[in-house]
Amino acid sequence: MKRVITYGTFDLLHWGHVHLLERAAALGDELIVGLSTDEFNAIKHKEAYHSYEHRKYILEAIRYVDKVIPETDWDQKIKDVQNYDIDIFVMGDDWKGQFDFLKPYCEVVYLPRTNGISTTQIKEDLK
Ligand code: C2G
Numbered sequence: 223m224k225r226v227i228t229y230g231t232f233d234l235l236h237w238g239h240v241h242l243l244e245r246a247a248a249l250g251d252e253l254i255v256g257l258s259t260d261e262f263n264a265i266k267h268k269e270a271y272h273s274y275e276h277r278k279y280i281l282e283a284i285r286y287v288d289k290v291i292p293e294t295d296w297d298q299k300i301k302d303v304q305n306y307d308i309d310i311f312v313m314g315d316d317w318k319g320q321f322d323f324l325k326p327y328c329e330v331v332y333l334p335r336t337n338g339i340s341t342t343q344i345k346e347d348l349k
Pocket residue numbers: 229230231232233238239242258266268293312313314315316317334335336337338339340341
């Protein structure tokens with residue numbers, strides 16, 4: 223049983239997010255998503271349109287996602303990798319190198335971001 227984990231806000235879920243989740247899920251048998259809470263988003267200087275509960279509800283409907291857990295701070299990842307027996311940590315490559323401290327605990331994979339879409343762009347375009 224190969225377990226994969228990834229983290230993010232996943233607000234206004236779009237095809238770039240789904241493409242990340244699809245590729246992450248393909249690396250193992252189970253995908254866990256650490257979903258940023260509204261409070262953690264404030265620490266990330268991000269404000270999501272949807273609440274944590276609604277973003278979680280949407281993510282849980284995605285066929286590639288097996289479990290959603292809260293992401294409440296920057297330094298929970300090592301604990302999560304150990305507690306959930308994670309084999310592979312995945313993030314989009316806009317984070318390349320930022321999570322290499324996890325390498326002693328699991329495989330670290332940065333996947334190419336999907337160009338042409340972002341939550342910020344959606345918000346801009348709708349203005
Ligand atoms: N992503 C992508 N392509 C896009 C947009 C996003 O591949 N066009 C990926 C990001 O690289 C990230 C994931 O989708 O791996 C979630 O993106 P965000 O919700 O923007 O996540 P972020 O705010 O970067 O939070 O501890 C890690 C942080 O919680 C990551």
